[in-house]
Amino acid sequence: MDSRINWVGLMTLIRREVGRFFSVYRQTVLPGLISSTLYIMVFGFTLQQRIAEIDGVSYTIFIIPGLIMMNTLTNASANTSSSMLQMKLLQQLPDILTAPLSSLEISLAYIIGGTVRGTVNGILVMLLGIALVGLPLHHPLMTVGFIIMVSWCFASMGLLLGQLADTWDQLAMLNNFFLTPLSFLGGIFYSIKMLPDWAQTISFINPIYYMINGLRFTTIGVYDSPPFISFIMALLMTIGFSAAAILLMQSGKKIKQ
Amino acid sequence: MTPAIKIAGLTKAFGNTQALAGVDLEIAEGQFYGLLGPNGAGKSTTINILTGLVRKDAGSTAVFGRDTVTDFRFTRSQLGIAAQELSIDWFFPIEKLLAFQAGYYGITEKQAQPRINELLERLGLAKKRESRLRHLSGGMKRRYQLAKALIHDPKIIILDEPTAGVDVELRHELWDYLREMHQAGKTILLTTHYIEEAELLCEEVAIINEGKIIKKGNPQQLTSELGRSGITINISGWKESLNSLLAKYTCTDCDAGRLHFTMRNPEQALPEILKILVTNGVHIHRVEMEKSSLEDVFLSLTGKGIS
Numbered sequence: 155m156d157s158r159i160n161w162v163g164l165m166t167l168i169r170r171e172v173g174r175f176f177s178v179y180r181q182t183v184l185p186g187l188i189s190s191t192l193y194i195m196v197f198g199f200t201l202q203q204r205i206a207e208i209d210g211v212s213y214t215i216f217i218i219p220g221l222i223m224m225n226t227l228t229n230a231s232a233n234t235s236s237s238m239l240q241m242k243l244l245q246q247l248p249d250i251l252t253a254p255l256s257s258l259e260i261s262l263a264y265i266i267g268g269t270v271r272g273t274v275n276g277i278l279v280m281l282l283g284i285a286l287v288g289l290p291l292h293h294p295l296m297t298v299g300f301i302i303m304v305s306w307c308f309a310s311m312g313l314l315l316g317q318l319a320d321t322w323d324q325l326a327m328l329n330n331f332f333l334t335p336l337s338f339l340g341g342i343f344y345s346i347k348m349l350p351d352w353a354q355t356i357s358f359i360n361p362i363y364y365m366i367n368g369l370r371f372t373t374i375g376v377y378d379s380p381p382f383i384s385f386i387m388a389l390l391m392t393i394g395f396s397a398a399a400i401l402l403m404q405s406g407k408k409i410k411q
Numbered sequence: 412m413t414p415a416i417k418i419a420g421l422t423k424a425f426g427n428t429q430a431l432a433g434v435d436l437e438i439a440e441g442q443f444y445g446l447l448g449p450n451g452a453g454k455s456t457t458i459n460i461l462t463g464l465v466r467k468d469a470g471s472t473a474v475f476g477r478d479t480v481t482d483f484r485f486t487r488s489q490l491g492i493a494a495q496e497l498s499i500d501w502f503f504p505i506e507k508l509l510a511f512q513a514g515y516y517g518i519t520e521k522q523a524q525p526r527i528n529e530l531l532e533r534l535g536l537a538k539k540r541e542s543r544l545r546h547l548s549g550g551m552k553r554r555y556q557l558a559k560a561l562i563h564d565p566k567i568i569i570l571d572e573p574t575a576g577v578d579v580e581l582r583h584e585l586w587d588y589l590r591e592m593h594q595a596g597k598t599i600l601l602t603t604h605y606i607e608e609a610e611l612l613c614e615e616v617a618i619i620n621e622g623k624i625i626k627k628g629n630p631q632q633l634t635s636e637l638g639r640s641g642i643t644i645n646i647s648g649w650k651e652s653l654n655s656l657l658a659k660y661t662c663t664d665c666d667a668g669r670l671h672f673t674m675r676n677p678e679q680a681l682p683e684i685l686k687i688l689v690t691n692g693v694h695i696h697r698v699e700m701e702k703s704s705l706e707d708v709f710l711s712l713t714g715k716g717i718s
Binding site: 160161162163165166167169170173174177178244245246248249250251252253254255256406410411 | 425459462463464465466483484485487488490492494496497498499500501502503511512514515516517518519559
């Protein structure tokens with residue numbers, strides 16, 4: 155085998171990554187749908203009675219883009235980070251590292267696997283929103299495109315962290331101390347305009363705020379910051395995390411001795 | 412002829428530990444080669460560098476004359492690796508895992524299916540094709556490991572302690588299969604600390620200790636050159652005149668009732684010693700011949716045992 159790209163190898167690893175999470179869909183797909191349904195019922199339907207419309211949109215519909223984003227990014231990052239760490243801990247990684255696959259191909263396969271999971275989860279929550287409360291889609295193609303880009307971005311971040319992590323505890327710390335708080339503080343359940351000035355300023359350094367803001371624009375057409383800033387932030391983060399994950403893989407620092 | 416594997420001046424340190432201190436190795440195509448040494452000698456590090464799992468500090472590694480770092484697509488496709496550590500997978504049946512493994516080497520699932528069937532059948536795993544790895548016994552996992560190494564029909568097979576922890580029956584089964592593959596023209600590099608395995612299977616061995624190859628050669632040559640074979644004979648009717656007749660043999664532990672000679676080739680010396688004793692009226696009660704092994708070779712080279 156001397157070809158420039160090992161296409162069969164790349165596609166095989168993608169199929170493995172996608173097949174891996176679909177084979178345990180009860181852990182990887184259903185929980186997001188169930189928790190989103192609960193959020194919509196508990197927060198949406200109950201608080202809607204007490205909270206006036208936000209930017210002309212009912213409260214239940216307002217929170218759905220945030221829920222889509224939270225599901226998208228947590229699933230995308232969880233797929234790559236857990237798969238990479240699991241392969242390290244269960245001695246599966248040598249099978250890939252000793253095969254004629256380049257670091258770029260391995261990285262892309264992991265990232266695409268995570269992107270598929272993030273996108274599937276995001277779109278399922280979006281469909282749930284459409285079915286339960288008639289979520290509008292102002293820009294359907296941009297919505298799907300943005301979900302795919304954010305999935306890619308966080309799948310890359312997950313791959314980076316999966317390579318760096320040595321224990322499950324370290325990965326859990328990422329979720330519990332960073333992703334979940336940043337998602338909640340990124341404006342899933344509120345418009346940052348409802349916050350005091352100092353809290354608004356803090357929100358602007360939270361990258362997840364831009365993801366939610368961008369998706370809120372493509373779906374229900376409202377936003378707190380100009381949508382192009384959200385897309386630029388998402389694009390820059392996608393490029394940054396992808397490059398970091400691929401370069402770390404190429405260096406082999408945390409996966410080879 | 413280009414060697415199947417060529418390793419030159421290979422060094423590797425893990426922190427302050429010098430794992431490899433200049434390893435040189437050349438393995439001809441079709442050879443059954445053993446890398447023999449105690450745990451921690453550098454066997455796994457050597458093959459892990461060859462296969463791309465460990466980054467070398469210095470030196471070169473080549474497969475069929477092509478560098479394993481710059482030409483990794485070619486070199487890795489020539490190698491089939493059965494690692495010492497058994498991997499675990501929770502998600503897929505072993506048939507699917509073999510299809511994935513073939514895919515990494517550029518073989519589509521459809522192309523790989525006949526080979527998967529053949530290997531599962533030959534290695535006694537056909538009935539377990541739908542089983543997850545965690546449901547296989549230790550022996551079956553070891554056989555799966557071998558199937559995985561062979562799925563892309565590599566020219567060179569690298570086996571890192573392939574029989575570590577397996578029962579005697581399976582060990583013999585695996586040996587038979589390795590001989591079969593060797594007869595089919597495969598180049599085999601085996602790392603082991605089982606003396607018997609190296610002596611039975613390998614045409615050439617390299618003995619590695621503390622990151623250095625300390626001796627290379629044919630196992631029989633090495634044992635005759637460096638081994639400590641001997642002959643012990645229990646007798647009655649000893650005569651002082653025999654001292655001069657047996658002077659050319661080294662009698663290391665002798666008295667009137669027991670003679671013990673240390674030598675490299677006891678098979679050659681035994682008839683003559685017996686003839687001298689019998690023709691001089693000595694009664695022979697018992698003869699024991701101790702065959703030398705690679706263990707003795709290792710002992711004589713390093714002053715310690717291999718296992």
